[in-house]
Amino acid sequence: MANVSVAAEWQLVYNRYYRKPELYQMRWKHIDLSRNKVACAPFGGPIAVIRDDSKIVQLYAESALRKLRIFNSAGLLISETVWKHPGGRLIGMSWSEDQTLICIVQDGTIYRYNIHAELMEPNASMGKECFEENVVECVFWGNGVVCVTEANRYFCVPDFKTMRVCELARPEIEELPHCMAVVEPKYTMTGNVELLIGVDSGILMLDEDGVQKVDETIVQKMGVSPNGNYVACFTHDGRLVVNNMDFSAPVIDQSCETALPPEQLAWCGMDSILLYWDDMLLMVAPQAEPVRYFYDEPVVLIPECDGVRILSNTSMEFLQRVPTSTEYIFAIGSTSPAALLYDALDHFDRRSAKADENLRLIRTSLPEAVEACIDAAGHEFDTSRQKDTVESCKLRPSLLQVIGFDSNFQRDHIQEMCKILRVLNAVRDPEIGIPLSIQQYKLLTAPVLIGRLINAHRHLLALRISEYLGMNQEVVIMHWACSKITASLAIPDVTLLEILLDKFQLKLCKGISYAAVAAHADKSGRRKLAAMLVEHEPRSSKQVYFQYIEIIYHIFSSLQVPLLLSIGEEDTALVKATESGDTDLVYLVVFHIWQKRPALEFFGMIQARPLACDLFIAYARCYKHEFLKDFFLSTGQLQEVAFLLWKESWELGKNPMASKGSPLHGPRIKLIEKSHSLFAETKEHSFESKAAEEHAKLLRIQHELEVSTKQAIFVDSSISDTIRTCIVLGNHRAAMKVKTEFKVTEKRWYWLKVFALATVRDWEALEKFSKEKRPPIGYRPFVEACIDADEKGEALKYIPRLADPRERAETSRVDELMLGLVWSKEAADAASQAKDGELLGRLKLTFAQNAAASSIFDTLRDRLSFQGVS
Incomplete structure (x- = not known):
């Protein structure tokens, strides 16, 4: 039986099955992973390989010239380049979320490469300290890195998009850590990076604000789970311990029968952990005996959201938990509706009456069986098994008539799954080499996949997938056109124009904007081609005219401005750049003058140009706060400086460590007091001045209260809340002090x-x-x-x-079910004193369940009527 042979490849781990299908036989040659540094991108991404210069190389065994080579997941070479960078040994490399290869060398320099092995400018640095002290180790996560220096200092880049470097708190230890693991910012309470390090005294947690010891266990390898909730630790005595993030109680505590630390540790989804030594891969899962896989060649573990890819010199495998739907169908001895439905197809093709019997057995469960077969097809990598599983859902009309089933059932769902499988099979082809599972595809999304294909210059496949899925194809065509212009420098402009027009004038490209492609041609230095493209713009003649004028003007401006800067005519260059309206040109001039001229002279030049001034302020607000303060001070805009200082104080207040008497409150209060003094310089900002003064005073009192009570509950609360909290804690003296300091009115004081x-x-x-x-x-x-x-x-x-008697009577009606005769008499007397007959009537209704109370109200009401009171 086919299902027996499928399940025979599975491994039972407690009550869960795992499988390890081979995705590819690697196409590369003479690649030994043990002698190279390797970086593999998730979601079936590319593989970067470079010789490890810390390993001994046999003389004449290979070229002394080091090359950085990039392969797809099937081992086909995409690109390569010679590694020429100074700065010491390559410490680590990894792929970022946008498939940029990040390489960090010993002096802290960060080199970035795209998938075509092209160096991306500018280079970045981990900072002066890393340059002086040397980086010895680094640990990457999705879009960031933490580096350790020889002096045992920890520097972090939380996001490669901004390349901002911050230093984590320095632990008071001399030795370098045995191992490190990063808790990504999206999983931490603070929203900042947290680093777990294993040292001789246990496990420490570092962030920007401090060091905290979280466990006494001595560990040699660590890995944080994909959802950030657990951490797996290999201890010094050879145990794998899995804890939640507060290290309160272990989920797994399993002996590994060796104290030798593994070379790699990786989570396989959320169900198990893999540990790799030089010849063995050990899988550990809760409530199960460890499973061993033996390899006679080195492997690299590549964690994915639903499993782990295993790369060796000769193959690429995918270890994953068997999906539930697949288990229902192919598990040995399975009698689930999905298994019977799949089996019915085989019997029907062999003209066996067993097909009819199977369908009758699952008649009431047929919808669930079809759903399971559709889902199982999506999880298969083998195309023949995909076909069989989908075919089992397409029941023959003769069988459907027997069981009275609607032939249109789940047709849309089947078609949608077939679409997804065609896309996945297309990108899994070894020539493309992106072995996505269906779960990875859904998490990545189709637009991102198409973006990765066009970045890899797989434009034809990207175009066909876009067309097949009904997505916008213009993005693909535009990228192809721009890439063609960049790569075809040897082709004359006229010839290249004909090539581009042949594609643009196809039906699917009818509405494409030639002007955008012309702008790229202009930036690439092909201004004649840009002008010709604008002439062929299919939109209105008026639009063409203005775009043509704009590009021609930009051509002259982009030539003129750099020339003026090169001969020292910064003033004229600034005039020309601002007149052009091109923000890139304006920024070019602004940054040039910024570097060349003294600060005050620079401020004077841009102040006279509103566009340049606005662009500078916009940039400085994000990256250069201190320099922006100098600018505002030089131009007499004291209120703007005050607003910046106040904003800085609020940013400092967001720090989670700014509580419990934190010393961070000192500089925060000083910033607010400084903003108060600056606001006080102008009459127009008297309100802001008073508010800043009151804010600083309140913050100082709240800080003192947190120090004295050791409770982080006062800072940034209102005056009323501060008074109320003091009274609740029994600190009446402090409450009175706040009342006096802020002139709280007696009425407000009494209410609180x-x-x-x-x-x-x-x-x-x-x-x-x-x-x-x-x-x-x-x-x-x-x-x-x-x-x-x-x-x-x-x-x-x-x-x-x-x-007020009326008030007294109304208040006495608080709860008629709990009030007795005493309360009713109190209310009656009050209403009688107020001489209000209507009120007595309402009170009688309130106390209707109390006969004695009703009698009292009747007597008083009669008395009031006798006296002529209505």
Whole structure:
């Protein structure tokens, strides 16, 4: 049986099956992973290989010239380049989320390559400290890196898009860590990078604000789970321990029968952990005996969202948990509806009556069986098995008539799955070499996949997939045209124009914008081609004219401005750049002058040019706050400096460590006080000045309260909340101090204290407070506070003290089910005193369940009627 042979390849781990199909036989030759540094991109991405210069190379065994080579996942060479960079040994390399290869060398320089092995400018650096102290190790995650220097300092780039470098707190240890693992910012409470390091004393957690010891266990290898909830640790005594992130209780504690640390540790989805030594791959899962896979060649583990790709010198495999739908169908001895439906296809083709019997057995479960077969088809890499599984859902009309089933059932779902499988099979072809699973495809999304194809210059396949999925094809055509222009420098402009027009004038490209391609040609130095492309613009003649004028003007401006800068005519260059309206040209001139001229002279030049000034301010707000402050000071815009300082104070306040008496509050308060003094310089900002003064004063008091109480509950709360919290904590002296400092009115003070005392149910203190003097808010808040706390007996103490009889009567109606005759008499007397017959009627309805109370109200109402009161 086919299903027996399929399941025979599976490995049972406790109650879960795993499989390890081969994706590719590697096409490369003479590649030994043990002698190279290797970086593999997730989602079936490319593989970067470069000789490891820390390994000994046999004389004359290979060229002394080091090459960086990039392959697809099937081992086909995409591109290569000679490695020429100084700066010491290559410490580490990894692919970023946008498939940029990040390479970090010993002096902290960061080199970036695209998939075509082209160096991307400009280079970046981990900073002066890394240059002086040398980087010895680095650990990457999706879009960032942490580097360790010889001096045991830790520097982090949280996002390669911005290349901002920050230093993590330095642990008070001399030795370098045994291992490191990063908790990505999206999984931390603070939103910042957290680094776990294994040292001789246990496990430490570092971030920008401090060092914290999280566990006593000595570990030699660590790995954080894909969802950031668990950390797997290989201990010094040869155990694999999996803890949650607070290290409170281990989920797995498994002996590995060796104290030798593994070369690699990787999570296989969320179900198991893989550990690799030089000849063995060990899989550990909860409640299961470890499973061993033996290899006679080195391997590299590539974690994916639903498993692990295993790269060796000769093959690429994919280890994953068998999907539930696949298990239902192919598990040995399975009698699930999906298995019977799949089996029915085989019997039908052999003209066996067993097909009819199977369908009758699963008649009521047929929808679920079809769904399972469709889902199982999506998880298969083998095309023949995909076909068989999908075919099992397309039931023959003769069988459908027997069981009375709707022939249109799940047709849309089947068609959608067939579409996805055709796309996946196309990109899995060894020539393309992107072995995506269906789960990876859905997580990556089709637009991103098409973007990766066009970046790899697979434009034809990207175009066909876009057309097949009904997506916008213009993006693909535009990228192809721009790439063609860049790569065809030897082709004359006229010939290249004909090539481009042949593609553009196809039906599918009818509405494409020639002007955008012309702009790229202009930037690439092919200005004649740009002008000819604009002439062929299919839109209105008016649009063509203005775009033509714009490109021609840009041609002259882009030639003129750099020439003026080269001869020292910065003033004229700035004029020409701003007149052109091209922000790139303006920025070119602004940055040039910024570097060449003193700060005050630079400020004076751009101030006279609104566009240049606005662009500089926009840039400086993001990257150069201190320089922007100098600019505002030089131009007398003190209020802008004050706003910047106040903003900095709020940013500092967002730091999660800015609590519990943190020293961060010191500089924060100083920033606010400085902004107050600057606001005070202008009459127009008197409100902001007063607000800043009050803010600094309140923050200082709240900081002192957090220090004294050791509770991070005061900072950034309002004045009212601060007073209320002090009273709740029993710190009445501090509450009075806040009241005095901020001139809190007596009425507001009474409201806050009454409800705060009621919150902590200090009824004795509340009664004492009510007797200190006549409350400026009256006694009704006392009654309401008691009622809110469900203490009707306490409320009764204050009702007789209400001045207004009507108010006293209304308050007495708080809860008719809990009030007795005493309360009803109190209400009746109050209403009688107010001589309000209507109120007596409402009170009688309130106390309708109490016969004695109703009698009292009737008597009083009759008396009022006799006296002529209505």
